[in-house]
Amino acid sequence: MAHITTRQAWAQAQVAGEYTAPSLQKQGFIHCSRPDATQLIPVANFLYRGQSDLVVLLIEPARLTAQLKWEEFEVGSQRYPHIYGPINLEAVVEVLDFPPRPDGTFELPLGLPV
Template sequence: MPEQPSNQPLILHITERSLWDAARERGAYEMSTRGRTLQEEGFIHCSTREQLPRVAAFLYGSYDGPDELVVLVIDPARLASPLKYEAPEPGAEEFPHVYGPVPVDAVVDVEVWA
């Protein structure tokens, strides 16, 4: 059963199960997007619930890896780092970006992506 989130809209991040399992051991999640770390990118790419299907198709549409994909459901109120909604280019759709590690306790649910 997921924890009760704050009144802020939840944000989502799709990843591979093994990356999430490793983050749980370290206490924080630090992958930005598929194949790129927070340190390489400068922030962690996230999405809203409505954006998730498009993001998943773009990043993992042809995914045939050994891990199952999971969606981290993140409560922004539990983040220690700034959260900004930004567009990849002027006039484009804005996506949530977390400018630092995501603490494991900020993840209020983990959903299997099918």
């Protein structure tokens, strides 16, 4: 499972001992995706196009202390993982740099499935 965030937010999480996102306060959960081209890249291109200070947190669901639910974004759409609480740092198994291409769009970081 994957979550896109800024380097600064990840650094703050390491100091705080857990990661939170603005959506946790606004919607009650942290948005995530599968770490593949069918979910991660469309989300990145829609929400983060051209932003250069990003990382992808790779999360091991079995290590989460908060509740995880796979839910449809809209009726009949793909199911996305939502984490209902802060992400404990032990659940983050890898942090990958996520720079945009010259045109501002994204491609999968090396090591992730195509």
